[in-house]
Amino acid sequence: MITKTSRHALIALALAAGAAFPLAGCDNAKAFNVNDVASDPAAYTGSITLTGIMGGTSQMDPKVFGIMDLKELQCTTPGCNKVFIPIRANGQVPALGDEVQVTGSFRQEPGGYIFVAEKVKVVKNHKLGG
Numbered sequence: 001m002i003t004k005t006s007r008h009a010l011i012a013l014a015l016a017a018g019a020a021f022p023l024a025g026c027d028n029a030k031a032f033n034v035n036d037v038a039s040d041p042a043a044y045t046g047s048i049t050l051t052g053i054m055g056g057t058s059q060m061d062p063k064v065f066g067i068m069d070l071k072e073l074q075c076t077t078p079g080c081n082k083v084f085i086p087i088r089a090n091g092q093v094p095a096l097g098d099e100v101q102v103t104g105s106f107r108q109e110p111g112g113y114i115f116v117a118e119k120v121k122v123v124k125n126h127k128l129g130g
Contacts, residue, residue, distance in 0.1 A: 031101055034069035038083045041106045041113040048105065050115060053126060054098045055084055064114070065093050067100060073126060086114045094120060097128035 031049040052067030066084035075082070087102055094100050104117040 033071075034067055034083060034085050035071065037106075038069075038085060041085070041115075042108070044106055046105060047103060047118070049101055049103045050085065050087075051099070051101050051123075052085065053128070054094045054096055054100055055082070055128070056096070057093060058086070061088075063090070063093065064088050067102070070099070087120075088114055088116050089120055090117065091120065094122050095125060097126045099123040099126060 031051045032044070034050065034052040037044050037048075037050065050067065052069060053073060054065055055068045055072075056066050058064035058066075065087050067087055068082045068084050072080065072082045087104075089102075099122070101121045101123060102115065102117040103119040103121075104115055106113045107116050
């Protein structure tokens, strides 16, 4: 026989399971901006999505490019302190000024952290430098 306490416990368990169900498989629901992760990339483990503007490529590795925060587009003075996150792409590198969403994870290398992209999606181009 189910007591009143047992029934309440079963209802609570069912509600908790139902509330958790919509969250399953949604670990990449939020895209982070460059400024969100730049100060402590080690705090972001596993696969995440970053949003930023492609601001340049590496002279040493053509598959590495840097993205800056979307807010950096508003800074037009020469003294802007722009923060770039290095991204290693496994496919084609986006063009200068492309707003991108990159999905992947941070990896520590001898020179610091690099974001290894599994997917690069170009959202639009902001026509930098021209």
